[in-house]
Amino acid sequence: MKRRILATVIPLLMSTAASAGADGTTAPFTLWYDKPARAWTEALPLGNGRLGAMVFGIPWRERIQLNEGTVWAGGPYRNDNPDALQALPEVRRLIFSGDPGAAQALADEKMVSKIAHGMPYQTVGDLVLSFPGHERASDYRRELDLERAVATTRYRVGEVTFRREVFASFADQVIFVRITADRPGQLNFAVSMDRPAAFHVATEGPDRIVLSGTTGDCEGVQGRVRFAAAARVVSGNGVTDAVDGAIFVRHADSALILVSIASSFIRYDDISGDPQRRAGERLVRSAERDYAAALEDHIAAYRRYFGRVRLNLGVTDSARNPTDVRIERFGRGNDPHLAALLFQFGRYLLISSSQPGGQPATLQGLWNEQLYPPWDSKYTVNINTEMNYWPAETAGLPEMAEPLIQMVRELSETGRQTAKNMYGVDGWVAHHNTDLWRITGPVDGAFWGMWPCGGAWLCQHLWQKYLYSGDIAYLRSVYPILKGAAQFYLGFLTEEPSNQWLVVCPSVSPENAPSIHPQYSITAGATLDNQLVFDLLTATARSARLLKTDPAFIRDVESALRRLPPMQIGRHGQLQEWLEDWDNPEDHHRHVSHLYGVFPGNQISPFRTPELFEAARTSLLHRGDPSTGWSMNWKINLWAHFLDGDHAYKLILEQIKPVNRRVGGGFAESGGTYPNLFDAHPPFQIDGNFGFTSGVAEMLLQSDDGAVHVLPALPGAWKDGSVSGLRARGGFEIASMEWKEGKIIRLSVRSALGGNCRIRSGTPLKGGPGTRLKAARGGNPNPLYWIPEGKRPLISKDARIEPHPAPEGYLYDIETAPGRTYDFTAI
Secondary structure, three states: OOHHHHOOOOOOOOOOOEEEOOOOOEEEOEEEEOOOOOOHHHOEEEEOOOEEEEEOOOOOEEEEEEEEOOOEOOOOOOOOOOOHHHHHHHHHHHHHOOOHHHHHHHHHHHOOOOOOOOOOEOOOEEEEEEOOOHHHOEEEEEEEEOOOOEEEEEEEEOOEEEEEEEEEOOOOOOEEEEEEEOOOOOEEEEEEEEOOOOOEEEEOOOOEEEEEEEOOOEOOEOOOOEEEEEEEEEEEOOEEEEEOOEEEEEEEOEEEEEEEEEEOOOEOOEOOOOHHHHHHHHHHHHHOOOHHHHHHHHHHHHHHHHOOOEEEOOOOHHHHOOHHHHHHHHHHOOOHHHHHHHHHHHHHHHHHHOOOOOOOOEOOEOOOOOOOOHHHHOEEOOOHHHHHOHHHHHOOOHHHHHHHHHHHHHHHHHHHHHHHHHHOOOOOOOOOEEOOOOOOOOOOOHHHHOOOOHHHHHHHHHHHHHHHHOOHHHHHHHHHHHHHHHHHHHHHOEEOOOOOOEEOOOEOOOOOOOOOOOOOOOEOOOHHHHHHHHHHHHHHHHHHHHHOOOHHHHHHHHHHHHOOOOOEEOOOOOEOOOOOOOOOOOOOOOOOHHHHHOOOOOOOOOOOOHHHHHHHHHHHHHHOOOOOHHHHHHHHHHHHHOOOHHHHHHHHHHHOOEOOOEEOOEEOOOOOEOOOOOEEOOOEOOHHHHHHHHHHHHHHEEOOOOOEEEOOOOOHHHOOEEEEOOEEOOOEEEEEEEEEOOEEEEEEEEEOOOEEEEEEEOOOEEEOOOOOOEEOOOOOOOOOOOOOOOOOOEEOOOOOOOOOOOOOOEEEEEEEOOOOEEEEEEO
């Protein structure tokens, strides 16, 4: 790096967009604070899909906590239980004979893994910058600019203003730390590295420091992933030297620190890479770059994704406050921009933690400061991993789902052996957890882990991606995965004795148990399983027809579909969670698994299945509103699909509040938002952030019920606003949409694929020049509108069901051409 470039103070690139209030007030999409981070959940996250950093912004001792997406404990291993196949018939017999206690005990002994229950994602360590004399900083501000993916810290010491700028480059695959002072020769600091476990650190010359190590052991699986984090320090008009494992910078005008991290991981069954060489090569390449050009390239690469969606819900004076103050005051003030900021923050996190070619976002995305974090920060696939990707298609980030699709592809490889070894059937299976090594056996105990439907849920994302894109070549590439998952259920489903339905057994309704035997969750034919298998088999058969293949297999699939249990309405008027009418209206469990058919599924609809719709709504009312963070955000999505924007907004009020806020003399240990906008389970789980972004999108646009439904669940709190860039199934995009007093005034829809676009609106519309609208006349006008045709529900004789009438509105059809945009205005 040339010293004349380093000595130049790079001007701040201003954000290209902001929300606007009715009075013209604008607010950028920026998180900002007037004090340093005191805890990890106050630090600011940066990431490029592979490298993660948490920036604390401490003037005297900056801590930048580091992650790399493949630094996990353990190494390649399998966790199938070889005793499962022999035990399976007896476990099923015990379940069907009404002895869940004995069945669960036998499953614990013979089916749950005896080897390991998943490896933890681990921290690389910390980059530490020590600035003597900076303890008395003033005029302090730190911020994260979501438009640029750059974290900045500014403060004064005496008469000197210091500035730090940090970003994880999407273009160069290294972390840049730029430090400047507004007076020459004022930078004096030390660079060191640390880790909360065994590591080796060494300096190489006067300007380079390398931390290296091997990941930890866990549950008898030896840690075998080697990693290296290399940092190079280049000073502007200063002196650098190395002393006692640290690098010292003296009397510099500016400094640039480049951090490159790599591991030996190549894929789940290959860890033969050379981390020192990988990290070193990226460091050499990035050191040759001009800083201003590197920053510009990073921002351009990031904005390619972030700039696709704009949301304006209005701005008030509250937006002038620091972000932590805004969280504290949200429930008792008027700050619609904070909801928009949290929506965009979820998009930012998905871009930053899940990039093509990398790993999927974990329970904590890309960010973790621990060696053994909560739930190992791995992949919980009975809701949490799937929720991470709910906003990918709708919120304009389809590429971010590619790591998930690749993981499902790899699970279809490892899960094939599990299906054969544990259950004696073809195809592939995954249970409720996996990790970097793509384990597919049951973990954590039968109460939680005896759930062989992880693959069925993950496959929904493969199918939904096709419905948004219409890409037949893509569908052909994932069809073998869908077929393999369907093959497993064709072999695994078993006949229950009362009605001769085909059911998943043994299984659980995730992490819940009926009140009649609350310590035993093991069951047969849970409603979620029936819904998932129905969706999987239907999508597989439809894919085969589109690809003109496997006619005999289609017949087998459709035969099984006819024998699946129908959904049932119980004596309380609720949608039953289990095959039996066991639901308790006082059950406030965080999982609402049986409501999958409302969202993210679409088997339950106000327009097609009004009785089931009302029963599902009753179930959600029974569950209540406050819950853990991710559950609360699932409920935001559900209330959006119950077309109740005000109830969804009530949950938003519950979500945007400080963690551990005092309530009624105690502390609310559920939900909430940390100062850095991370979602609180608690502790931090990133799925809640992604669920929130999805929920806001679903309040503004839905496309899973045979039409592009605009403003389906707009709350009264957002009476005026605009949005652009949201995507709908069928290849449609909201090029722009503006509303006032809760009514659409302008709408533009862009068609990528052509074909019929059916629009559902609460506002009567008319087409602009060259746009011909006609009243819709039923039917399914577009093959990418997937409207499932399930069985009629079974309704308890004791149930009282009074379906709400479907909301009145306007339904229009317009024939579109690929690449064209169609404009509409209110009549």
